[in-house]
Amino acid sequence: MREEILRLERVTCREQGVVQLENFNLQIFRGEIMGLLAVNSHGLNTLVRLLRRRLPLERGYVYYRERQINAWGSQIPDRTLQRIGIIENRSSLVSGMTVADNIFVLRPSFKSWLIRTSLLRTQLKPVLEQLGADFSPDDYVDRLTPFQRFVVEMLKAVLGGCRLIVLREVSTFISDADLSRLHAIIRKFAQEGISFLYIGYHFEELREICDRTALLMNGTIPKVLLRGEPLFPCGEPYHQLVRGQMERENSTSPTKRVAFQASHITGGEVRDLSFSVQPGECVVLQDLNNQIFADLLDLVTGQLPLEKGNFEMEGKPFAPGYTREIAILLEHAHDSMLIKEMSVLDNLCFTLDHRLPEVWRSNRLRRGIERECGELLDPELFSLWPEQLTTPQKYDLIYTRVLLQKPKVIFCAQPFQGADMELRMRIWNHLKRLQEQGAALVILAVNLADSLSLAHQLIRIHRGGPHEYYSREDFSRLSDTTPWADFYQHFG
Template sequence: MKQEILRLERVTRLTDGVTQLDNMNLHIFQGEIMGLVCINSHGKEALVRLICQNLPIHYGYVYFQEQLVNNYEHSSMGMNRVSVIEQRSRLVEDLTVADNIFVLRRGFKKYLIEPRVLERQLRRFTDDFGVEIDAGAPVSQLSFFEKCVVELLRAVVTGVKLVVIRDISNFISAADLVKIHRLLRHCAAQGMSFLYICNHHEEAFTICDRVTLMEDGKALKVLDRPDFRDETVLQFSCEFFRGSGAGGHGEAPRDGALSLSGVVTDQMRGMSFTAGRGECVVLLDMNNTVLSDLVRLLSRGAQPQEGEIHVGGESWARDARRLKKQLGFVGEDPIHTSLFREMSYLDNLCFWLDRREPALWLNSAIRKSIVREYEPLVGEDIHAPDITGLSPASLYSLVYYRAHLLHPRVLFCVQPFSGADMYLRRHIIDLIGQVKARGTAVVLLAVSISDCLSVADRLLVVEQGRLKREYLSSEFPLFRAGQ
């Protein structure tokens, strides 16, 4: 019989009068990879914090390694032997890999540190993992993937029993995700347990032994492997799977809103692709190398080392400064990085119009016209004096309606579904569809496929800076089958 590593039994936790966890049940056994698919983000942060630390709860019991560590009558506030791997690294950036793994651990009592001894110790673990990491390298120089490996190594060395993997596909490439999954299976076979938190059931199905569906801080259902089907999830999230009509047409574009031909930069190795008017193209960067180069090149109006770029049939080399104004960019996590909280909704909505003509958005007649056009779409939010109290869905609407209003020839969206729960992803898909409907070419820049195919007309797979494969929407099942 497998040892139980973690059990939450009918746990209810309130924060500032708001129920974060509602009669939550969760069981994780030794050597198991338990998935947690969050239909919405409510309760996710509270759950992770409670697993790591025995915080006060209003009802229920928490068991760790079959020992009662927390209940509604008494919470010790003690820490459990749990590691969390997420985008915000818990490593000390200025120290070396070996120092982070061996020196910064409970029970290390040596006054003199011998680097060569630490390197030999690390090599035993890296050989077991089948990876190569320089023990003397500063953590600040590591990639996201390498930092994840180091954190996993530290968990192994320190004897951690449970590792929480949180939204990892948001920040590492698809190729690196495959490697991480291999390492998780290896560690699970050695007896380590994992809670794999993500927002997409397809991702969880590829790696997990069981999957818990959570909504509003409550476990809706636990799925075993025979239940790993879209139809099983459908009954809990009908709105998400209902088609929006935003998807592809199954044929190549006829007119090029954007065209790259043989483009060479520091990371791009002869990149060529087109995006047609009203088309949505997904650029899937399997190695997470070219996306930042592409955005930097086009947003700054810079020139490639080699190759040609055309926007609307016009040469980028001749007038990049003017043509870059015909491009729009929605960055990753845009509601936190591209909006001005202290400004009104209308000011945020109109802000990009400055690209067409300075101070155009301050014209009162134009502002009134914009209110008349967009109030039926966004409702009373358009009159908000600031945006601090608006919901994430409303803020995403603001981001994409701002692009809708600017009406660029091409809109680039970087990791558009990163960090979004299931309902927000459905909303973002609809918003992208509205931008497409205006005739704007939409290019989704992604390192993981997430829900990009739900709105895409074509998929371009990039490996090592080169376009390797292209799929029309009718061929998407072939791509999924190969994953």
């Protein structure tokens, strides 16, 4: 009989008066890689918090390694606290310390008064060699790549006694090439009896690595898919939306005018990067090492000097700097792009003063903006503050603001990061609307995710070069595990 590592049985959990998990059931066995596909995100954060520390339950039971660690209406002693490792986008490693220090010295069970560096190195070196790691125990974690830091966090969890490791949104900060290496390491640990809960938003990614995949919808698990079982019909509306758009685009011819061009750009981590994008077109820059995004945006906005190369906008030299002709959408835009001290209407008008100089003085003009945006935003939202909005409403506000701004070029940093299937469809529609308005899109991505469904060009950026350039006709050559690659293979 298989050893059970985790079981959540009929769990109902409420936070701030809202039921987040309802009659939630999940079972993970020893050495199993269990996928969790978030069709929508309701209850996902609560589930992770429940595994990280014990939350009070309204109903149900939680078992870890066949031992009850949480139950409704009862208090479980602290000595039964679970050892579950959780690895997310934000690294938990301590900067300024070595790999060995992070793995051994900072774990609760380390009780030595004297740190014997040579002993720690001797213990860790064979483990790294066994995994084929390309870094040493003495390397500082600040200098590691995202993939290397991820491996260190996994080792820290395993050597710290965790028998279950939760991996959340791995593909948003690990590139395609490194993802295959990571999957090999996960399988190796699974063979040694470590279990994994692999949380993601793309079935293509989960089906490659997971033994079973549970669907999370509205705080419950309606279905568990076995390996090889197709996903249907949860993602079908989204697939139909993208398929229809691609069929329409295949029947239209692109314009020849270039909206924005970068020629041999060099500065910071960016090395000899060239690309061009036309109005209504989308180019995806895939950073395989997750190193250049911040520097590229700083080069465009003039915060970082160009060492080499130049920019052009509509065939004319473009001096880097802040301009309303360029819009920049940062990662997690619903958190990073709104001003909490301003109302929803003020946030909406924030980038309009170049088109409507009287926008801050004319109430009549602002009422006209409310009427104009009535089809895109719920009119009842205009009197609210950003913190009162839901996440989808925040995204609606941000993209409507950019739509009113009417920029010629839009740089989007990982627009689909952290978005469930429903929110991805919403963001996809907003980006399509901006394209139809004539804006040129430049999407910065670590993993392609849904960006490929919008792309006309793909540039895969290697550290130090050379870079790989793909036109839409070449997308069919991409790996089958790439989201939406099967669509391009169909249309290719």
